[in-house]
Amino acid sequence: MTWDWSYAWSCLPLLWQAGLITVLATVIGGALAAVGGLPWAVLLRSDHAWVRRPADAVLQVVRNTPLLVQLYLLYYGLPHLGWSPSPLVIGIAGLALHYAAYAAEVYRAGFSAVPAGQTEAARVLGLSRWQRFRHVLVPQAIPPVLPALGNLVVALFKDTPVLSAITVIELLTRAKLLGAESFRYLEPMTLVGVWFLIASLVAAWPLTRLEHRLRRIPT
Amino acid sequence: MSDTPVVISGLHKAFASQPVLTGIDLTIANGQRLALLGPSGGGKTTLLRVLSALERPDAGTVRIGDERLWGDDVSAAEHERARRLVGMVFQQFNLFPHLTVMGNCILAPRLVRGLGEDAARAEAGTWLDRVGLRDKADAWPATLSGGQRQRVAIARALCMRPEVLCFDEPTSALDPELVGEVVTVVQELAREISTTMVLVTHQVGFARAVADRVVVLADGQLIEDGPPEQVFDQPNHERTRRFLGAITG
Secondary structure (H helix, E strand, C coil): CCCCHHHHHHHHHHHHHHHHHHHHHHHHHHHHHHHHHHHHHHHHCCCCHHHHHHHHHHHHHHHCCCHHHHHHHHHHHHHHHCCCCCHHHHHHHHHHHHHHHHHHHHHHHHHHCCCHHHHHHHHHCCCCHHHHHHHHHHHHHHHHHHHHHHHHHHHHHHHHHHHHHHCCCCHHHHHHHHHHHHCCCHHHHHHHHHHHHHHHHHHHHHHHHHHHHHCCCCC | CCCCCEEEEEEEEEECCEEEEEEEEEEECCCCEEEEECCCCCCHHHHHHHHCCCCCCCEEEEEECCEEEECCCCCHHHHHHHHCCEEEECCCCCCCCCCCHHHHHHHHHHHCCCCCHHHHHHHHHHHHHHCCCHHHCCCCHHHCCHHHHHHHHHHHHHCCCCCEEEEECCCCCCCHHHHHHHHHHHHHHHHHCCCEEEEECCCHHHHHHHCCEEEEEECCEEEEEECHHHHHHCCCCHHHHHHHHHHHC
């Protein structure tokens, strides 16, 4: 089998469309996971067991079951509850939920690393609970965990092909379909591989810059 | 200056059924410089942490001026008002590492006292001047020496204009050659401002230089109370003599 440039070119428009679905799922799913993980981590650190325990139980369920199972449950379960969003919406929600659990765990580690003396100093200065969180805890807990959060977004990105299970035609599924139609898999699959690599590297760049910005502060 | 004596009565505190404070009664007059000494585990730091509202006592009351900090049926609002009257300087400084020296000093005045940026900076500048660190306003805490960090922590506490300023072993985490600058700053403040000061320390020299009253706490009880000359030179209790002998070598 030799590489056919003209066939590779002809694949590009359809792959491009499917690539947009992948990007959409990654950006929205990743943003929701990163944002949702923070309040989840706050619940995990609650002083009240009746808040902490349920938050931790849900976390364990989400983290310790396969993403595929969660997607199927949402896809076939939500209509029974009278709500039938599009497969893409369900897919993004599933990815967001799954990775929010991992993000919560990452944030929890970040908060635990802030010394107790920081909270005490803020308390004695009269800062309210919210002010302590916003101005003392978050600025110290988040920068060190940004690389871990970045890794999660990359993992989510590479998990997007799982959405094909619930009929979302993202990049990899489109490549398989193209291959099935023409019996040529080399070109679409190679293009998908290159696309994922380039997208990961491009996405990593702003994250690295953000890390550098936040690391200016000597510690 | 308002008249805000600290009145502590019947204070009890235990950690995991291990009693640490067993019935403390202590009145600290407005503007007094009180040094709190005693063997490790004697309850000094716990008393200071109860006074600064970091620790809730099991029983007893603490009143700061007209406001009750701890006691039966003290409302959350009154507790909060009383808490605002107390400042604290920690052994480990506890500066906020993500903020500059100036940022550390203006955070609480802006958020809690509601000062504008300019007013907060101006006031912080005068306190930084007092501790000799105005030129370090834009420095990060990590670039400062331990002595400088502790002086920033003192300025940060004063920016909240506390009526009572607590010092929890402020020189214990410092290299020996840096202790002097912190002692000097506290000594100068004790001369120049009327804030009530409560100082926990292991250094007799520090207590002599700053305090006008010395209290010795051992096994959760006050066993000595008097002016520094009397407590250090003619202590009443054998326990105090042994303790002083141990720390002065």
